[in-house]
Amino acid sequence: MTGQVFQVEPVAYVVGGRVEPTDDYWGGTRSIIRIDASRFGPESTTGLEEFSHLEIVFRFHLTDPTDLKLGARRARDNPDWPPVGIFGHRNMRRINWLGVSRCRLLKVDGLDLHVEDLDAVDGTPVLDIKPWFVEMGPRGEIKQAPWSVEMLRNYYAPARPT
Amino acid sequence: MTGQVFQVEPVAYVVGGRVEPTDDYWGGTRSIIRIDASRFGPESTTGLEEFSHLEIVFRFHLTDPTDLKLGARRARDNPDWPPVGIFGHRNMRRINWLGVSRCRLLKVDGLDLHVEDLDAVDGTPVLDIKPWFVEMGPRGEIKQAPWSVEMLRNYYAPARPT
Numbered sequence: 001m002t003g004q005v006f007q008v009e010p011v012a013y014v015v016g017g018r019v020e021p022t023d024d025y026w027g028g029t030r031s032i033i034r035i036d037a038s039r040f041g042p043e044s045t046t047g048l049e050e051f052s053h054l055e056i057v058f059r060f061h062l063t064d065p066t067d068l069k070l071g072a073r074r075a076r077d078n079p080d081w082p083p084v085g086i087f088g089h090r091n092m093r094r095i096n097w098l099g100v101s102r103c104r105l106l107k108v109d110g111l112d113l114h115v116e117d118l119d120a121v122d123g124t125p126v127l128d129i130k131p132w133f134v135e136m137g138p139r140g141e142i143k144q145a146p147w148s149v150e151m152l153r154n155y156y157a158p159a160r161p162t
Numbered sequence: 163m164t165g166q167v168f169q170v171e172p173v174a175y176v177v178g179g180r181v182e183p184t185d186d187y188w189g190g191t192r193s194i195i196r197i198d199a200s201r202f203g204p205e206s207t208t209g210l211e212e213f214s215h216l217e218i219v220f221r222f223h224l225t226d227p228t229d230l231k232l233g234a235r236r237a238r239d240n241p242d243w244p245p246v247g248i249f250g251h252r253n254m255r256r257i258n259w260l261g262v263s264r265c266r267l268l269k270v271d272g273l274d275l276h277v278e279d280l281d282a283v284d285g286t287p288v289l290d291i292k293p294w295f296v297e298m299g300p301r302g303e304i305k306q307a308p309w310s311v312e313m314l315r316n317y318y319a320p321a322r323p324t
Contacts, residue, residue: 004171004172005169006170006221006259006287007167007169008167008168008258009168009258010166040232040248041233044248044249045247045249045250046234046246046247047244047245047246047247047250048249050305050306050307050308051305052304057260059168070202070203070205070206071203072205072206072209082209083208083209084209086206087197087293088207088213088293089292089293090292090293090295095171095173095290096170096173096219096290098170098219098260098289100217100219100262100290102300102301104300104302117301125168127168127258129249130252130262131249131251131252131306132306133314135310135317136252136263136317137299137300139266139318140214140266141214142215143212144293145209145212145213145293146212148293148297149297152297155298156301
């Protein structure tokens with residue numbers, strides 16, 4: 001089965017919000033997911049307003065595709081944390097450059113979805129938009145590497161005063 | 163920006179588990195996510211065993227790509243539920259055919275990830291494997307359309323006795 005390739009096309013783009021893909025303080029970031037009006041009509045968002053959260057699949061489009069380390073490495077190059085393989089990270093330097101995030105849906109305005117806490121910058125190509133179903137979250141007790149808890153302490157903290 | 167296309171390649175395939183993509187009773191399904199050994203070495207899974215859950219992005223490869231309804235429709239064609247737009251569903255008839263699921267990681271055996279509750283059938287191409295970080299789940303109070311709660315009542319229920 002090796003050698004299979006699939007094509008994916010943006011269904012929307014992120015408009016507004018943060019311009020630089022810095023690591024932390026995404027809390028309160030507001031942006032719009034603007035659905036491609038040349039392909040989708042107003043019916044495509046019918047019923048979405050009944051959901052508080054969306055799950056977004058997007059392309060890490062700013063990453064240099066040659067900047068890929070297949071070996072194990074420490075998150076954020078922090079010497080206090082253990083080396084972890086490429087499938088143990090969630091950052092943008094990854095195979096296929098697919099990001100998956102949950103954000104709050106503030107308002108549906110036709111094909112514009114106003115969202116909060118989406119950790120994707122202005123101009124990001126969006127590949128899928130799904131409603132968040134609680135039942136499809138992780139089931140049972142959750143265990144997580146300590147380094148990741150430390151790393152994420154300020155990830156969704158409110159934007160730092162400048 | 164219209165007309166952009168990206169290519170994605172499977173990093174792994176699902177081996178075992180369910181053969182038919184039926185709707186419910188995925189609870190307890192066991193399968194293996196077999197990472198492509200021609201591209202990835204044993205280091206690629208280093209540190210994964212510290213996580214209880216993975217987030218998997220996969221291709222709904224069994225769906226007929228012409229079977230797409232862009233207009234609003236009722237989930238599972240249930241007349242009791244409201245018509246919802248294409249971005250309000252999570253099923254396999256979708257643009258780009260990207261599935262996103264959380265599953266329990268039972269064991270890391272080299273490039274074989276033994277998992278439970280993965281709702282993707284035998285042979286499914288896997289496009290990304292990420293650890294589940296609790297901090298990246300939905301933040302704040304969650305609201306969800308009543309039809310989706312009804313629909314998912316038995317989704318992760320234990321396999322029905324045959």
